Amino acid sequence: MAINDLKKDLAPITSNTMADIVEVRIREYLKRMSLKPGDSLPKETDLAEALGVSRNVVREALSRLRMLGMVETRKRKGMVLASPDILQAFERVLDPLIIDDATLKDIFELRLVLEMGLADLLYARKTDKDIEELEAIANSEIDKDKFFLIKNEIAFHGKLYEMTGNTTLRRFQIMLMPVFAYVTALVDKPKSGKIDHRGLVDILKNGTKENFKKGMYEHLRPHFDHL
Amino acid sequence: MAINDLKKDLAPITSNTMADIVEVRIREYLKRMSLKPGDSLPKETDLAEALGVSRNVVREALSRLRMLGMVETRKRKGMVLASPDILQAFERVLDPLIIDDATLKDIFELRLVLEMGLADLLYARKTDKDIEELEAIANSEIDKDKFFLIKNEIAFHGKLYEMTGNTTLRRFQIMLMPVFAYVTALVDKPKSGKIDHRGLVDILKNGTKENFKKGMYEHLRPHFDHL
DNA sequence: TTGTCCTATATGTACTACATATAACCAAAT
DNA sequence: ATTTGGTTATATGTAGTACATATAGGACAA
Secondary structure: OHHHHHHHHOOOOOOOOHHHHHHHHHHHHHHHOOOOOOOEEOOHHHHHHHHOOOHHHHHHHHHHHHHOOOEEEEOOOEEEEOOOOHHHHHHHHOOOOOOOHHHHHHHHHHHHHHHHHHHHHHHHHOOHHHHHHHHHHHHOOOOOOHHHHHHHHHHHHHHHHHHOOOHHHHHHHHHHHHHHHHHHHHHOOOOOOOOOHHHHHHHHHHOOHHHHHHHHHHHHHHHHHOO | OHHHHHHHHOOOOOOOOHHHHHHHHHHHHHHHOOOOOOOEEOOHHHHHHHHOOOHHHHHHHHHHHHHOOOEEEEOOOEEEEOOOOHHHHHHHHOOOOOOOHHHHHHHHHHHHHHHHHHHHHHHHHOOHHHHHHHHHHHHOOOOOOHHHHHHHHHHHHHHHHHHOOOHHHHHHHHHHHHHHHHHHHHHOOOOOOOOOHHHHHHHHHHOOHHHHHHHHHHHHHHHHHOO
């Protein structure tokens, strides 16, 4: 028991490896030089010599930056700074099975927040064609088995995000989905608010933004009640 | 000009290096074995032999997983699976200067969506003490210079996120802040909606959740109008 | 401008070697 | 029985060498 109390006060010593340090140093270097995408970087051997470490270490650090999409390396040319895909790194880590429960809960709530905040973008950008498609999804739900419904649930909410015209947001949602599914499966209450998908489509067609916000809240209500 | 158009449609061929492949293979391995945090993994030399690559390559792959916090390596013991900090990877990449414009715009909107969706969590969790503190921040804004106001803007909205009791959300906001600041600085319209911080506090004290949502929309309105 | 050949060179990969921290084991001590 | 201390085997951390390979860039030709 006392050991756990200790752990809170005394964080374990984490000796940074050379690769850790070099990674930071290189990142600092990129920032300090205010390099822009496309600019080329020194070659590995030069970096190694300048930093006073083996090329091995430099490569480990670069391997990380490469994974994040910050730099690209090409034979003979050397390295060039690239525009990283900010969600790429995220995707690799977001496995419900290895995330701790507190974070899992946070992410669950994060999705609720996103979904509640969607309305403004939605009403600014929705088109008749979008709504038609959305309606088709909602209508296909009638008299279907549970498995189909889950698939449709994903399709419907996915379409909503898509309608915002915000690619990053949409990808973000796709990433968060497994977490959401995992958590709801855990709680395993068969949940559906007073307003279903068809209800939301109706509002989208005829109602105001405020109507939609209220509708979405009712739709997600079981989740909110569970907070 | 034509070259840039081409780049969008024809992504350059990216030959996967061994490290890329090994990274995926190890990740698959972790998943397939359904390992839980704390479980130990084979040692580097065994992995290298099993995969038929040099230890070097394995170390590059592991270096990436270590950076993401997925695994921890300890001398003699080998590696153990860890609970990754999902935002850690994010933080490294989220530099407004190296993110492309489209994504920058997406992230800007993402923050708007978050802020609009905050209300439900906020009303579920806010305490009197929170509101007091928030009010103090809002009141300290009177008759201050521009620099102070920017600092205060951050403090105020930060406090809102904090009040949700959602750590991940709060950290997320902290990360998004530089992007938001960068984009607004770019647009450089001195923006402030009809409702200011003190107005929001008033609603939080006496108004309903719906009032708050409308208030927040008005507060952020200049940004929405700019969509 | 387009196509072909050539070459220098930076990355990609493999292998060896050794330092170092430490988990695991055992023994002594309280 | 639990703690303390010393020893050792071992997996990681780092360095260094070597070589294969793709290719940027130049020269030249059509």
